Amino acid sequence: NAGVMQNPRHLVRRRGQEARLRCSPMKGHSHVYWYRQLPEEGLKFMVYLQKENIIDESGMPKERFSAEFPKEGPSILRIQQVVRGDSAAYFCASSRTGDTQYFGPGTRLTVL
C-alpha cells in the first residue's frame, strides 16, 4: 500500500511568486492535515480538511494561504506572494477516521 505522497519534495520560489504543494492521502483516507515545521522547531497545525470541506483552518494565516481537498485529486496547499519567512518544511498527514495520522515525506520550500 502506498503511503501518503507529497510533491514536489523540494520547491524553490522567489519572493512574490506562488507555491503550490500537493498531498495525496493513503488509500481509504478522507481526512487530511497540513503542518508547517521551521528548522529546529515543532510541528505547527495549519488546517484540517475532509473531502470538499475545510473543517478547521485556525492555524493558517488569514492572508496568502489557502487549502483545498477536492472531490477528485490531491489536497493542495497554496501560498501566494511568498516571502522569506514562508521557507519551511510543509508536511501533510492523512487519517481514515480523523484520529491516527500518517505523515507524508514533506515538501521543503525555500524562498529566495
Add this chain to the structure above:
Amino acid sequence: QKEVEQNSGPLSVPEGAIASLNCTYSDRVSQSFFWYRQYSGKSPELIMSIYSNGDKEDGRFTAQLNKASQYVSLLIRDSQPSDSATYLCAVIQGGFKTIFGAGTRLFVKA
C-alpha cells in the same frame, strides 16, 4: 502555558538503558494521545497511540497515560543508537485540532 509541553533535551542515555520521555498537556477534554519519532530531515513516523489511563506496550515501547495529572510518557527499553531522534508528543484536543509538543531530542550512546 503551552498547550503541549515537552522537555527539549537533549536526553542522553547509554545503549541498553531505559529512556523516559515525558509530556504534559493543558486541555482536560483531550482524548487521544500519540507519540511520533522524527529523524533529522525526515517526516514524523507514528510509534504509538494511547487513549485510556494506564500503560500500553508495543515491543520495546511503553506509553503511559494519566488523565488526572494530564501527563503522558513514553518509555523505550533496551535503547539502541538507532533510537536517537526527536520524539514528538501529540494531543487531539476536544474536536479535531492536533497539537504537537516541540519534541525531545534523544541521544543513545553506543
